[in-house]
Amino acid sequence: MDKPGISKTWQALINHHDKVSDLSIKEQFVNNPKRFSDFSLKAAGIFLDYSKNRVTQETMQLLFDLAEASKLSEYREKMFRGDKINITEKRAVLHTVLRNIDDVSTPEGRLVKTELERISKCVDDVREGRWLGYSGKEITDVVNIGIGGSDLGPAMVVRALQPYTTHIKVHFVSNIDATHISEAIEHLNPETTLFIIASKTFTTQETLTNALAAKQWLLSQSQAATNAIHQHFIGVTAKPERAIEFGLHQDNVFPFWDWVGGRFSLWSAIGISIALAVGMEKFYELLRGAHEMDEHFRSAPLNKNLPVILGLIGIWNIDFLGANTQAIIPYDQYLDLLPAYLQQLEMESNGKRVCIDGSEVTYKTAPIIWGGIGTNSQHSFHQLLMQGTQMVPVDFIASLHSHNPIGDHHLLLYANCLAQSQALMCGRSKDEVMQELKMQQIPDEEAAELVWHKIIPGNVPSNTIVLDKIDPATLGALIALYEHKVFVQGVIWQINSFDQWGVELGKHMATKLVPMLQDERDISDLDSSTQGLINLFI
Ligand code: F6P
Numbered sequence: 001m002d003k004p005g006i007s008k009t010w011q012a013l014i015n016h017h018d019k020v021s022d023l024s025i026k027e028q029f030v031n032n033p034k035r036f037s038d039f040s041l042k043a044a045g046i047f048l049d050y051s052k053n054r055v056t057q058e059t060m061q062l063l064f065d066l067a068e069a070s071k072l073s074e075y076r077e078k079m080f081r082g083d084k085i086n087i088t089e090k091r092a093v094l095h096t097v098l099r100n101i102d103d104v105s106t107p108e109g110r111l112v113k114t115e116l117e118r119i120s121k122c123v124d125d126v127r128e129g130r131w132l133g134y135s136g137k138e139i140t141d142v143v144n145i146g147i148g149g150s151d152l153g154p155a156m157v158v159r160a161l162q163p164y165t166t167h168i169k170v171h172f173v174s175n176i177d178a179t180h181i182s183e184a185i186e187h188l189n190p191e192t193t194l195f196i197i198a199s200k201t202f203t204t205q206e207t208l209t210n211a212l213a214a215k216q217w218l219l220s221q222s223q224a225a226t227n228a229i230h231q232h233f234i235g236v237t238a239k240p241e242r243a244i245e246f247g248l249h250q251d252n253v254f255p256f257w258d259w260v261g262g263r264f265s266l267w268s269a270i271g272i273s274i275a276l277a278v279g280m281e282k283f284y285e286l287l288r289g290a291h292e293m294d295e296h297f298r299s300a301p302l303n304k305n306l307p308v309i310l311g312l313i314g315i316w317n318i319d320f321l322g323a324n325t326q327a328i329i330p331y332d333q334y335l336d337l338l339p340a341y342l343q344q345l346e347m348e349s350n351g352k353r354v355c356i357d358g359s360e361v362t363y364k365t366a367p368i369i370w371g372g373i374g375t376n377s378q379h380s381f382h383q384l385l386m387q388g389t390q391m392v393p394v395d396f397i398a399s400l401h402s403h404n405p406i407g408d409h410h411l412l413l414y415a416n417c418l419a420q421s422q423a424l425m426c427g428r429s430k431d432e433v434m435q436e437l438k439m440q441q442i443p444d445e446e447a448a449e450l451v452w453h454k455i456i457p458g459n460v461p462s463n464t465i466v467l468d469k470i471d472p473a474t475l476g477a478l479i480a481l482y483e484h485k486v487f488v489q490g491v492i493w494q495i496n497s498f499d500q501w502g503v504e505l506g507k508h509m510a511t512k513l514v515p516m517l518q519d520e521r522d523i524s525d526l527d528s529s530t531q532g533l534i535n536l537f538i
Pocket of ligand 1: 147198199201262263348
């Protein structure tokens with residue numbers, strides 16, 4: 001396979017960029033009245049408008065050529081059929097099996113089916129009041145203790161599906177900062193609280209430390225006997241033996257498998273907090289929505305394929321137009337945790353500097369993903385998007401219908417979303433500003449000084465993703481869209497999107513510092529900064 005950066009198809013894009021480097025998005029709309037329909041498509045309930053990007057039909061064709069030359073379709077098939085494409089951990093990448101719930105033709109599919117039945121029984125028992133706490137009371141609150149993929153996905157989905165939640169309140173604790181767990185359990189009743197210890201490895205320091213604190217809280221605040229743990233703790237892990245060793249009852253341990261990456265695990269038993277919040281039927285709808293996107297990704301031609309297009313536009317913006325970051329701005333309050341979720345998904349997956357063959361990449365890989373919800377972000381960081389020195393491509397995400405239709409709120413919300421993508425594209429020229437100042441009867445001298453501050457260059461690329469309404473199926477499809485976008489980019493960059501070695505070093509070093517902070521180990525070998533900071537603490 002040709003190397004990105006030097007391949008013919010990559011070179012063709014560089015040459016093309018030289019030709020279109022001053023391409024105006026606004027002008028493209030004037031030249032082509034059909035641009036919106038030419039550069040938009042819908043699949044699995046998700047509509048993508050990518051017309052406000054600095055692309056022409058030729059750009060897109062060259063990007064599709066790059067995808068072809070990168071053997072994207074072949075790699076996609078490798079993933080779906082379970083080849084060990086996570087080469088550094090020698091693992092298959094089969095989160096798609098978790099949502100293909102009616103297919104039991106594979107061993108993985110059968111495992112999923114069996115596990116879903118166990119999850120379903122647990123969820124129904126809790127939600128229907130058959131699962132009782134140590135004093136015979138029904139469960140009212142669930143606390144998910146996990147971090148990274150064992151927290152961000154479920155927390156984001158529970159938040160997004162809040163209109164579908166019923167009587168079980170679900171809380172999330174991730175940080176090792178004791179404030180997090182203290183605040184979460186402060187107002188909870190141990191008799192009616194169920195903890196989920198969610199950890200793929202069941203070795204993660206933050207999660208195990210919080211789990212111990214939860215155990216102590218339960219045992220100290222109640223008259224509960226030691227076996228109360230069985231009524232108040234469940235575990236979700238790929239290492240069930242470790243959960244049992246920790247003190248959980250084997251019937252309360254829900255496994256998942258090494259072919260499910262942490263940041264792709266919300267569809268597995270890691271999603272039990274979601275199912276407890278919204279019920280099993282809605283959880284199945286979430287899985288089905290994601291499966292519909294999987295089917296689309298697997299079968300649609302590259303030039304009609306949502307994740308492929310989203311991934312390629314990203315590559316164009318990063319590697320050819322020079323973007324270093326990508327903003328995610330949902331215009332839906334229920335999606336307020338989406339930027340944080342996508343940060344892990346994209347940055348942990350594609351924040352890599354080495355190709356699968358071990359050579360260093362010679363081009364940029366994942367951008368910094370960041371964002372916030374509209375309209376709040378307009379009054380915070382949009383100033384930089386409009387007039388700053390960095391070009392930041394944006395994904396706007398909006399829904400057509402609100403779960404809370406009051407007055408004109410939703411119309412105004414949608415108007416603001418469209419206005420931002422329009423403003424980023426059109427900007428405001430010197431002439432336009434001057435004209436406006438004249439109409440405001442600003443004296444010429446003052447106008448001549450002011451004009452420079454009011455010019456907005458525009459031509460900032462953006463995608464607009466529109467959903468009918470945030471419901472389980474659409475949300476499932478939206479998340480799967482981004483998962484596959486990450487896959488597409490990883491294939492083109494020739495990196496392994498499924499390991500995360502970069503996270504290990506910090507974990508290892510923190511463990512080594514613990515005895516030093518307890519004043520039990522000599523620190524004289526450390527750099528003077530770390531020594532000094534330790535001395536402040538002890
Ligand atoms: O942050 C690194 C990481 O390994 C993530 O990939 C993972 O989601 C998180 O830690 C939590 O790991 P675990 O589920 O094993 O506790």
